[in-house]
Amino acid sequence: MIIKLTKQSDNKTYDITQMVESVDWSGSTESVARTADITIINAPYDKNISSLPRPATGDFISLTEEKEQFFGRVYGIEKTSEIGTVTVNCIDNLQYLLKSKWNYNFKNKTAEAIAAQVLADVQFPVHTLAPTGINIKSMLCQGETIYDIIMQAYTIAHKVNQKLYMCLLENNKLSVVEKGMIVTNYKLSEGLNITKSSFTESTESIINKVKIYDDKGNQVGEVTDEESIKQYGLFQELYTVEEGVNQNTAANLMLTHPEQTLSIEAIGDMNCLSGYGVTVEDSVTGMKGLYWIKSDKHSFKDGVHTMELELSFKNLMDEKESQGES
Template sequence: MIVKWLKQSNSEEYDISDFVSTITWSGSVGQASRQLEITVIYSPIEKNIQEINISIGDRLKLLTDGGALLIDTMVYSRERKSEQGTVQYSSYDDLNRLLKSSGTYIFKNTTPEAIVRTVCNDLQVGIGRLVETKVPVKKMLVDSENIYNIIMKAYTKAYQSTGKKYMPLMIGRKLNVIEKGDIVTGFLLQDDYNITSSSYSESLDSMINKVRIYNDKGNQIGEVKTDEWINKYGIFQGAYTKEDGVNQTTAAKNMLTGINQEASIEALGNTACISGYGVQIRDSLTGLWGKFWIDTDTHTWQNGVYTMSLDLTFKNLMDIQEVEA
């Protein structure tokens, strides 16, 4: 892997791959922003070791050996450990600025795509490809809210209308919003080939098997349910209030949630396996067989070995934000 350091003071870029002992590249659906951590060899006593003094605000890039960019980040923290002779740098892509910024807006007669353009322009964050939902947002008021949450509220409205799931993703320094859940092509996780360990669990904690639909006056106007789940586990009820421009039945059905199934995999690494994407698995030890979605991923390069740790879900889930009717 190639690690490059862009020094803000002189805008010069340096290849520091030879001085990096450990690389950790990670992300999760809930965290949104992806992170890059590197450990750099440091020894003020040993004159043969070149000093790499990366400052807060400098940028770090991680590229494949073929030169494909995986992440472009800004350094947020550094920690020097004298007993180990190393400095650890933690950096995040520019989606982190959306997570750490807030704003107040009144959106009327617009679309999720237009809302993204407005908030990104205010923060001078570049915009890449935004999936065109064309879902009308009649009115959305936000008061001192997190910018990332504003974006996800807008796309939650789209999800409630279309049933499609959406995910923001930084490509380079540009924010993209894509349909969530594409499967990593041409790749299979298999217990007798690239899986080193695995685990599997089930839980009833998130069950919703009946949703009552209400109008803005609090009167029930509809209902969706899953009789099979109700007969087996009893009623776990949710409520949905009808919104303008949103299909009430689709929105209520999207709230139905069955048994929560989770799995984790340790395996040889593949850079295409990142949060929000799906993978094919054949693991006879846990019985994991079929298509799963990555909720959290951690990729590590150390001592010439590339491994990854994946937390998986059995459903393609979106980061849903509560939206007022």
């Protein structure tokens, strides 16, 4: 892996690979912005290292493995001692969409049109925006982040077409894509690339009954998962009807089963990223089939690439509810 530093002070780019001891590169479907923690050797008496420029907050770091995998800004630095290591914390440009808050009152726009408008307002480059063709009559946003606004709009579309969407960076430009991409020609398997695995199950997030109400507070329907209620007890949620959205479809999308998570440590593969599906065959946990990456952490040290993956049994979208929508 090649690690490069672009200094704000002189706008020059330097190859600092030889002074890097290790790299942790990670992301998740919930936090969205990818991060990189880079451990740099702090050796003031080694001329090969001391002659290289030091990262400072505001500088840029890029990681390249065949192609550029990460480009982000330094936001934190931790120095352990005069001679030892320095940890440089970086985050990619999606942070700006997570930090910038705006007010909007959209009328008769599609999710892709809403995304295009807010991204233009913050001058964030766009690669592609998944088309939905679904008109959103109104959507009120007050003090919402740009990311949340985009995902609120696509959540409304999701309730109509049941498609899943996610944000990612492609060449430092934002794309909203349909979630469901699979790591092709690749399998995680014990004895091949898995070094450790574990399985957990939790009923904490179960919803097995949804009562449906109109905008006046009158109950107009409900959906239930009787088998789940019988096995785990009643966990109820409420849903208010939305214009243009089938109430039973939307309510059924809210039903959830026990959350099952498969955690895997394995030989690293750069294609195993949050939001993607991956085939698993693991006799230790008894898991076999297609699973979805909730979070990933790729570590590089001494020429060895390893990864830690948290896998979900269900392909889920980072749904965001708006303050007012129809």
